[in-house]
Amino acid sequence: MIKFEHVSKTYPNGVKGLQDINLEIQDGEFIGIIGMSGAGKSTLIRTINRLNDITEGQLTVDGVEISGLKGKSLRQYRRKVGMIFQSYNLVPRISVIKNVLSSLVPDMPIMRVMFGLFSKEDKIKALEALDRVSMLDKAFVRTDQLSGGQQQRVSLARTLAQNPSVLLADEPVAALDPVTAHEVMDDFKRINEELGQTVLINIHHVDLALEYSKRIIGIRSGKIVYDGPVSGITKDILDLIYSKDGADK
Amino acid sequence: MNKKLETVLSKEPSRRVQYSITGAILLILLVSSSPALGGANMTSKGFEIGWNILTGIFTPDTSLLFGLGDSGVAYLILQTIAIAFLGTLVGAVIAVPLSFISATNIVPRPVVLVTRFIIMAIRTVPSLVYGLMFIRVTGPGPFAGVMTLAIVSIGMISKLFIETIEDLDTGILESLDAFGSTLFQKIRYGILPQLGSDFISILVYRFDMNLREATILGLVGAGGIGAPMIFALSAYHWHQVGAILIGLFLLVFIVEILSDKLRQKILHG
Amino acid sequence: MKLYDKLFDAEKFTLTNGKTVSQKFTRMPLIILMLLIGITVSVWVTGFSLTMLFTNITGFWQILASMFPPKLSYFFQVWRPLLMTIQMSFFGSFFGSLMALPFAVLAASNITNNRVINLVVRFILTVVRTIPTLVSALIATYIFGLGTFAGTVAIFLFSFSFVGKQLFEYIETVDMGAYEALTATGADTPRAFVTTIFPQILPTYLSTALFAFEGNVRYAAILGYVGAGGIGMILNEKIGWREFQSVGMILLSIFVAVVIIETVSQQLRKYLS
Numbered sequence: 001m002i003k004f005e006h007v008s009k010t011y012p013n014g015v016k017g018l019q020d021i022n023l024e025i026q027d028g029e030f031i032g033i034i035g036m037s038g039a040g041k042s043t044l045i046r047t048i049n050r051l052n053d054i055t056e057g058q059l060t061v062d063g064v065e066i067s068g069l070k071g072k073s074l075r076q077y078r079r080k081v082g083m084i085f086q087s088y089n090l091v092p093r094i095s096v097i098k099n100v101l102s103s104l105v106p107d108m109p110i111m112r113v114m115f116g117l118f119s120k121e122d123k124i125k126a127l128e129a130l131d132r133v134s135m136l137d138k139a140f141v142r143t144d145q146l147s148g149g150q151q152q153r154v155s156l157a158r159t160l161a162q163n164p165s166v167l168l169a170d171e172p173v174a175a176l177d178p179v180t181a182h183e184v185m186d187d188f189k190r191i192n193e194e195l196g197q198t199v200l201i202n203i204h205h206v207d208l209a210l211e212y213s214k215r216i217i218g219i220r221s222g223k224i225v226y227d228g229p230v231s232g233i234t235k236d237i238l239d240l241i242y243s244k245d246g247a248d249k
Numbered sequence: 250m251n252k253k254l255e256t257v258l259s260k261e262p263s264r265r266v267q268y269s270i271t272g273a274i275l276l277i278l279l280v281s282s283s284p285a286l287g288g289a290n291m292t293s294k295g296f297e298i299g300w301n302i303l304t305g306i307f308t309p310d311t312s313l314l315f316g317l318g319d320s321g322v323a324y325l326i327l328q329t330i331a332i333a334f335l336g337t338l339v340g341a342v343i344a345v346p347l348s349f350i351s352a353t354n355i356v357p358r359p360v361v362l363v364t365r366f367i368i369m370a371i372r373t374v375p376s377l378v379y380g381l382m383f384i385r386v387t388g389p390g391p392f393a394g395v396m397t398l399a400i401v402s403i404g405m406i407s408k409l410f411i412e413t414i415e416d417l418d419t420g421i422l423e424s425l426d427a428f429g430s431t432l433f434q435k436i437r438y439g440i441l442p443q444l445g446s447d448f449i450s451i452l453v454y455r456f457d458m459n460l461r462e463a464t465i466l467g468l469v470g471a472g473g474i475g476a477p478m479i480f481a482l483s484a485y486h487w488h489q490v491g492a493i494l495i496g497l498f499l500l501v502f503i504v505e506i507l508s509d510k511l512r513q514k515i516l517h518g
Numbered sequence: 519m520k521l522y523d524k525l526f527d528a529e530k531f532t533l534t535n536g537k538t539v540s541q542k543f544t545r546m547p548l549i550i551l552m553l554l555i556g557i558t559v560s561v562w563v564t565g566f567s568l569t570m571l572f573t574n575i576t577g578f579w580q581i582l583a584s585m586f587p588p589k590l591s592y593f594f595q596v597w598r599p600l601l602m603t604i605q606m607s608f609f610g611s612f613f614g615s616l617m618a619l620p621f622a623v624l625a626a627s628n629i630t631n632n633r634v635i636n637l638v639v640r641f642i643l644t645v646v647r648t649i650p651t652l653v654s655a656l657i658a659t660y661i662f663g664l665g666t667f668a669g670t671v672a673i674f675l676f677s678f679s680f681v682g683k684q685l686f687e688y689i690e691t692v693d694m695g696a697y698e699a700l701t702a703t704g705a706d707t708p709r710a711f712v713t714t715i716f717p718q719i720l721p722t723y724l725s726t727a728l729f730a731f732e733g734n735v736r737y738a739a740i741l742g743y744v745g746a747g748g749i750g751m752i753l754n755e756k757i758g759w760r761e762f763q764s765v766g767m768i769l770l771s772i773f774v775a776v777v778i779i780e781t782v783s784q785q786l787r788k789y790l791s
């Protein structure tokens with residue numbers, strides 16, 4: 001369970017990323033976070049993985065206050081929380097499987113890490129992750145030969161290989177065409193249903209968010225302005241989230 | 250609409266002025282550079298030599314061209330390749346650390362300015378000067394050639410390495426961070442694989458250039474196919490000159506094709 | 519490679535759901551083996567020795583140190599050959615690039631629709647490019663006599679072949695739409711080329727020519743070594759006489775000249791692109 005209590009985030013330059021966020025996320029939920037760009041969607045997601053630190057309040061995951069985590073404990077925590085980015089962040093000139101395997105590296109002994117010696121079990125783990133996003137046949141292809149959608153799937157497989165209990169995705173389909181975007185979203189949905197992983201996705205396409213999520217969180221200017229089921233979304237609420245004149249600083 | 254036309258029109262004459270100024274500058278430079286034509290005293294002897302070299306190429310000294318001994322073209326080519334190969338490797342060994350301390354995303358600006366100045370200075374000294382200096386270290390022969398090429402390679406290799414390092418995709422590091430990698434793991438799996446193929450492709454390219462460079466090192470006694478060619482030229486042994494020129498052409502030509510293919514494969518899979 | 523894959527079995531992976539994939543045996547051992555052989559042979563052929571390098575490297579530093587401080591007063595003897603070097607480079611680069619244009623057009627298969635001409639011209643460009651500049655300078659001194667002209671010829675040949683190759687490869691990638699439209703209206707090849715293709719290639723052409731010029735200034739500095747004029751002549755002389763402070767001054771002058779020319783030329787190239 002992820003719990004935000006009065007969480008705020010102020011950037012060093014004074015910009016308020018998040019203001020008094022209160023949230024409770026149960027295991028296995030599929031949540032879409034919507035809002036205008038710059039509203040704080042990314043900040044919200046990134047605080048859960050501690051890529052951004054919060055400045056006020058408490059953020060606990062499974063009862064652990066995560067702002068206290070440091071060094072090894074932080075890295076161990078991050079093993080449980082997978083993150084997918086808009087840019088696929090894959091090394092283009094190595095094979096797909098090597099990219100997937102890199103997420104297993106933190107659990108490997110030092111000598112194996114140094115020489116890149118992956119055990120057969122690790123390789124099978126990586127291949128199964130690839131199979132889950134139907135990219136098994138591309139395992140030994142160089143990553144730069146793949147299309148954007150395929151690369152995002154590899155990126156997803158890389159995160160799955162580390163077997164996280166939470167999947168965070170920061171605009172994972174923003175760079176993809178509508179058809180491919182749907183395919184990747186289908187993958188997320190399937191993983192959420194089959195493996196029961198909690199999924200939090202930032203999407204700026206409202207229709208995609210509404211189609212796939214069970215719960216929607218609407219953010220504006222760093223504040224939560226809607227938190228509830230998809231069915232509760234009305235035109236008024238969308239206007240509130242996306243209205244231009246209301247975009248106060 | 251009118252305004253648009255006006256702006257378009259106002260652009261037109263300025264172009265013409267620009268062209269004529271450029272033309273005038275070029276003409277002045279050209280005229281003032283005419284001393285470059287000095288020293289031409291082509292005699293009938295020059296023609297004769299030119300003709301002799303040409304016939305030499307078509308009637309090469311076959312025992313030299315196909316000879317397998319130490320003075321045969323085959324051995325000279327092998328030696329030239331060896332000089333270029335080792336020279337590139339040694340140059341790379343020096344250039345890698347130098348590049349990392351010259352990349353703006355790794356070290357602070359003042360350091361970069363200093364290291365880049367050093368690289369620039371290293372690059373300015375002509376290869377033959379290095380050749381003469383290294384002969385004092387290693388004695389004449391191919392070893393001096395290796396060191397010379399190593400030093401002259403540093404400039405270009407580090408320039409391209411630095412570009413690669415500065416182009417690193419930091420998003421990959423962020424991803425590695427996000428799944429709990431240590432600094433060492435980030436370097437090993439985030440940075441090295443990104444740099445690897447670019448670095449190798451740069452080295453292959455430099456090897457190709459070093460090979461051309463290695464063909465002239467013989468002038469200062471630093472080994473390679475150049476020295477016997479000079480001897481043959483000054484002794485007016487045109488058939489030998491022809492044989493060596495053919496060897497040199499084939500060498501450079503084949504290596505260029507192979508290195509292009511290899512780089513294509515490395516960079517684009 | 520096929521033989522290699524037959525010799526070394528592919529690794530098979532069976533997933534828990536029964537699917538199998540196989541990975542070709544890694545090429546790493548083969549690559550490492552080839553590299554090791556390459557290094558061993560090269561070390562053996564060149565007589566490379568790290569111990570000799572480290573024991574004798576002081577000689578290198580001594581020469582380097584003896585160049586400092588450069589003999590500034592020597593500049594009065596340096597500037598004239600330096601200027602000559604730049605003049606040679608400019609002249610050679612200019613005419614080389616100029617001559618490259620028609621050859622590039624003949625080599626480009628999308629403009630010149632004759633396979634034979636394409637290949638012949640490309641072969642000429644390749645042959646000329648393959649001969650190292652210093653070698654062509656050396657041969658030029660035999661034909662044209664010692665002096666700057668031989669150097670200018672060598673630089674001319676290099677610029678011609680370099681710009682020619684870059685240019686024809688670029689011409690083959692340009693947008694042909696306008697050209698085809700114009701030939702369709704009945705324009706002949708040269709006219710259509712000048713009005714549609716030439717404006718497209720002009721920035722790249724000039725930029726390549728400038729790039730060649732930059733490199734040539736650097737390169738021309740050594741042409742004097744074979745008697746082909748320029749600053750290399752005195753450089754060679756001063757090294758021979760072991761007047762290293764003068765050598766230092768010559769190198770310093772080249773350095774300054776190269777920096778200035780590269781800066782100007784890079785600005786121009788940035789402007790062009």
